[in-house]
Amino acid sequence: MRPTDAELQTLYAQYAPVIHRRCRSILGNEEDAHDAVQETFSRVIVHWEKFRGESSPLTWMYRISTNYCLNRIRNRRSRADKRQVHRDEIVSTSFERAGSLWEDEATVRRLLELADDQERAIVIHLFFDDMTREQAARMVGVSVPTLRKRLNIFLKRARKAMESDGFALAAGAVVVLLSLLPLLLSFGEAP
Amino acid sequence: MIDLDKLINPGDRPSRLEIGQAWSSEIDDTQARAIRDGAASQPASVAWLEGLDAARDEVAPFDPELLRKRAFRIREDEQREAELEAKREAQPRAAWWREFLSVTGAVAAATVAIVVLLPPVDRPTTREQHVTPHTTAGAKGSGAIDFYLLRDDQVHPGSEDEIHWAGDRVQFSYRTQGESTLVLLSVDGRGELNLYYPDVGDDPVPVVPGERHMLDGSIILDDAPDFELILAYFGHSSVAEVNDEVRAILDEEGREGLLLLAEDYMDVDSIFLHKGETSPAAGER
Numbered sequence: 001m002r003p004t005d006a007e008l009q010t011l012y013a014q015y016a017p018v019i020h021r022r023c024r025s026i027l028g029n030e031e032d033a034h035d036a037v038q039e040t041f042s043r044v045i046v047h048w049e050k051f052r053g054e055s056s057p058l059t060w061m062y063r064i065s066t067n068y069c070l071n072r073i074r075n076r077r078s079r080a081d082k083r084q085v086h087r088d089e090i091v092s093t094s095f096e097r098a099g100s101l102w103e104d105e106a107t108v109r110r111l112l113e114l115a116d117d118q119e120r121a122i123v124i125h126l127f128f129d130d131m132t133r134e135q136a137a138r139m140v141g142v143s144v145p146t147l148r149k150r151l152n153i154f155l156k157r158a159r160k161a162m163e164s165d166g167f168a169l170a171a172g173a174v175v176v177l178l179s180l181l182p183l184l185l186s187f188g189e190a191p
Numbered sequence: 192m193i194d195l196d197k198l199i200n201p202g203d204r205p206s207r208l209e210i211g212q213a214w215s216s217e218i219d220d221t222q223a224r225a226i227r228d229g230a231a232s233q234p235a236s237v238a239w240l241e242g243l244d245a246a247r248d249e250v251a252p253f254d255p256e257l258l259r260k261r262a263f264r265i266r267e268d269e270q271r272e273a274e275l276e277a278k279r280e281a282q283p284r285a286a287w288w289r290e291f292l293s294v295t296g297a298v299a300a301a302t303v304a305i306v307v308l309l310p311p312v313d314r315p316t317t318r319e320q321h322v323t324p325h326t327t328a329g330a331k332g333s334g335a336i337d338f339y340l341l342r343d344d345q346v347h348p349g350s351e352d353e354i355h356w357a358g359d360r361v362q363f364s365y366r367t368q369g370e371s372t373l374v375l376l377s378v379d380g381r382g383e384l385n386l387y388y389p390d391v392g393d394d395p396v397p398v399v400p401g402e403r404h405m406l407d408g409s410i411i412l413d414d415a416p417d418f419e420l421i422l423a424y425f426g427h428s429s430v431a432e433v434n435d436e437v438r439a440i441l442d443e444e445g446r447e448g449l450l451l452l453a454e455d456y457m458d459v460d461s462i463f464l465h466k467g468e469t470s471p472a473a474g475e476r
Contacts, residue, residue: 005255008253017247018215018246021242021249130235130236132206
């Protein structure tokens with residue numbers, strides 16, 4: 001069973017802008033965002049039966065596009081010219097700066113490359129998707145305490161990298177990172 | 192300065208997923224209205240909602256042919272991956288370990304022979320100390336890698352002498368004396384660097400000095416043409432340092448420079464895999 005072009009077009013009009021916008025935010029460029037949309041909708045075709053059974057198609061597409069983003073981030077990590085790429089990103093203007101929870105999303109993207117896939121997914125859901133801890137934990141499939149631990153590990157590693165690495169990180173990001181540690185300590189106390 | 196209270200959503204505003212569900216009319220009007228109301232007082236949420244409107248014009252035009260072609264490739268990849276996984280799981284464990292033990296035994300025997308036959312040599316231990324690069328070729332001892340190959344249902348010790356193809360699955364083993372870390376990467380025929388161990392992060396993977404050990408996991412060769420040069424760096428402190436060195440040598444001296452590097456220095460080993468253009472069994476894969 002395969003979707004018709006008309007069915008696909010309806011879904012595309014309904015969801016493609018959401019996926020595009022989200023992946024551009026996470027990956028930081030238009031080209032990757034376009035590719036993420038293509039990948040997500042191609043997988044909708046491949047897994048059409050399963051997709052039709054989903055209560056929230058957008059949540060399913062979020063999972064697919066998260067996997068795509070994780071792969072892109074992983075591949076970037078292995079590129080020889082990544083450091084130059086990231087210097088470029090850091091000095092460029094983030095197109096979402098005004099509406100972002102972060103001072104510098106490019107720096108967060110750089111930090112994501114230090115993480116493993118589960119940590120990346122957690123950071124993506126918390127900070128790019130603006131989910132609560134409970135929502136992010138559900139998306140990743142871990143408990144809230146586990147999510148807190150994984151995030152803590154990520155932040156420690158990121159701080160270490162920022163202290164020892166020579167690349168030009170924005171000073172604002174250092175503030176963000178260091179400031180997050182006390183916030184983490186209050187996780188257990190939050191209702 | 193960042194407002195820390197807003198860094199992690201405490202539940203006082205809808206997530207961007209929920210905003211997306213409202214925007215795309217996935218949920219009913221009442222729920223959508225509640226989400227929009229919840230977003231209205233949050234500047235970041237309002238900006239996100241406006242961004243979704245703008246994204247209508249930014250997203251690529253709908254092209255069903257393109258999507259179906261890509262879906263076809265994804266389906267093929269998933270099938271191939273499932274078949275390879277099934278083959279790997281179907282491998283008789285005893286046969287694998289017989290292979291492994293026979294190689295390990297041969298290596299141990301060879302090591303004993305070398306130790307007995309060779310007079311003591313003051314080998315350089317660092318790159319700076321290494322003043323006569325070519326004199327130690329063939330007498331490396333600090334770190335070495337080998338590999339096993341899974342192809343057409345068969346697992347066997349790999350060899351640089353045979354031609355390799357896209358789809359071949361390779362698993363590495365290592366042996367090191369004194370070094371406790373490893374970075375393993377490759378340069379392919381397209382000149383691209385691919386990092387395998389570690390798969391993420393800047394810290395090399397820890398390794399156990401002494402006898403031969405298998406590395407967890409395996410890699411599947413892609414369709415990069417001509418060759419895949421695997422490089423193993425033992426005892427280095429960061430992936431970035433290794434990456435920079437490999438890139439610099441590749442740019443200045445090409446792959447021959449990397450091969451010489453692996454020959455000349457005890458802390459680097461390499462495997463050169465010749466890649467065939469078209470597998471004789473391509474039709475079956």
